Amino acid sequence: MKNNASKTPTLQYWLLIISVICLCIFPVIFVRSKFTGSDQQGTEAIEKIQPSYKPWFKSVIVLPSKEIENLMFSTQAALGAGVLGFVIGHYHGRSLVQERNKPPTP
Amino acid sequence: MISEQLERRMQFKPMRHSSLLAMAGLSCLTILLSPSPALAMHIAEGFLPVPWAAFWWLVSLPFLLVGLRSLSRITKEHPELKLLLALAGAFTFVVSALKIPSVTGSSSHPTGTGLGAILFGPSMMAVLGGIVLLFQALLLAHGGLTTLGANIVSMAIVGPTLAWWTFKILRSSGFPHLAVFAAAALADLATYLVTAAQLSLAFPAASGGFTASFVKFGSIYAITQVPLAITEGLLTMLVWNWLQTYGKPELAILQLIQQDN
Numbered sequence: 001m002k003n004n005a006s007k008t009p010t011l012q013y014w015l016l017i018i019s020v021i022c023l024c025i026f027p028v029i030f031v032r033s034k035f036t037g038s039d040q041q042g043t044e045a046i047e048k049i050q051p052s053y054k055p056w057f058k059s060v061i062v063l064p065s066k067e068i069e070n071l072m073f074s075t076q077a078a079l080g081a082g083v084l085g086f087v088i089g090h091y092h093g094r095s096l097v098q099e100r101n102k103p104p105t106p
Numbered sequence: 107m108i109s110e111q112l113e114r115r116m117q118f119k120p121m122r123h124s125s126l127l128a129m130a131g132l133s134c135l136t137i138l139l140s141p142s143p144a145l146a147m148h149i150a151e152g153f154l155p156v157p158w159a160a161f162w163w164l165v166s167l168p169f170l171l172v173g174l175r176s177l178s179r180i181t182k183e184h185p186e187l188k189l190l191l192a193l194a195g196a197f198t199f200v201v202s203a204l205k206i207p208s209v210t211g212s213s214s215h216p217t218g219t220g221l222g223a224i225l226f227g228p229s230m231m232a233v234l235g236g237i238v239l240l241f242q243a244l245l246l247a248h249g250g251l252t253t254l255g256a257n258i259v260s261m262a263i264v265g266p267t268l269a270w271w272t273f274k275i276l277r278s279s280g281f282p283h284l285a286v287f288a289a290a291a292l293a294d295l296a297t298y299l300v301t302a303a304q305l306s307l308a309f310p311a312a313s314g315g316f317t318a319s320f321v322k323f324g325s326i327y328a329i330t331q332v333p334l335a336i337t338e339g340l341l342t343m344l345v346w347n348w349l350q351t352y353g354k355p356e357l358a359i360l361q362l363i364q365q366d367n
Contacts (some may be wrong), residue, residue: 016344023337024206033211041212041326042305043150049309049319055152059247072246073203080199087193091352 148257151250158308163255169263173232190356194222195234208330216338220290223266224273235262260300269293286346291339298327
């Protein structure tokens with residue numbers, strides 16, 4: 001029905017997605033590094049500035065390994081993505097129904 | 107170790123629904139002495155001296171209270187906005203779980219607070235961002251309970267507030283697209299600049315003091331964050347554009363766009 005109007009946004013969506021992917025891949029290809037977390041470097045910097053400082057509190061949870069940590073992070077991403085997908089699908093379906101129920105304009 | 111973890115797990119379940127505070131307090135007691143490598147993106151658990159940890163907690167509390175009030179007001183007056191609220195929260199949830207490589211050779215994650223801030227205002231993000239940070243502190247050993255106040259100030263208060271003002275100013279001067287991008291990107295960047303400032307205040311260098319520390323921490327956190335801020339700006343634009351097509355009624359309620367525009 002409104003194909004002409006929706007074409008430009010679609011192109012825009014893809015351009016946005018492609019540039020995000022490029023931004024993420026670029027460093028991996030062109031920068032030789034291990035890509036450790038900036039948090040870890042921050043903690044190391046504290047140890048350098050004030051070597052006597054001892055953290056006075058430990059994390060409430062101890063993740064047994066890097067794999068479990070990855071699991072938890074991907075769980076977080078998956079939960080968020082699930083909700084995002086649900087809301088997007090819901091809104092999309094709603095506007096489809098509205099479009100269909102519209103009286104035809106001559 | 108194992109029995110201790112089991113014990114903790116047993117304590118977690120029945121209490122999840124009742125009171126998060128009680129849970130936090132109890133788990134603190136049980137785990138206080140167990141050894142663990144605590145490295146996390148924001149400020150790691152225990153890595154702020156007690157006075158500073160308490161100070162940032164105190165700063166964050168009023169914002170959290172205001173946020174909770176506006177949360178209950180919006181969900182009561184406009185229950186139809188709950189889904190959009192879930193979307194804003196979920197967006198923060200997703201992007202703050204993604205550690206993305208950066209040009210500096212280290213990696214970090216975006217914050218995703220800009221979107222919710224321009225939709226619902228900064229006080230709402232204090233709550234939504236706080237929930238994400240609490241989740242990460244409790245279940246991911248990322249950030250921490252003692253540093254939660256400081257991390258809420260940087261990620262859920264300063265970032266969103268900056269996003270809100272950036273969006274308002276740029277939008278009213280006629281740059282709607284740039285407004286969304288800049289708001290999200292600046293919120294992201296500001297979060298890590300504030301983190302650097304918080305660490306420098308707590309750990310001023312022996313020579314050079316706050317400034318020297320700030321340059322050091324800033325170069326670690328903020329420069330890494332520049333490309334990620336751009337990424338976050340683009341992702342926020344993506345969701346925003348999409349909301350303009352399919353979420354018109356909600357945006358109209360939020361008085362951001364006119365119903366028949």
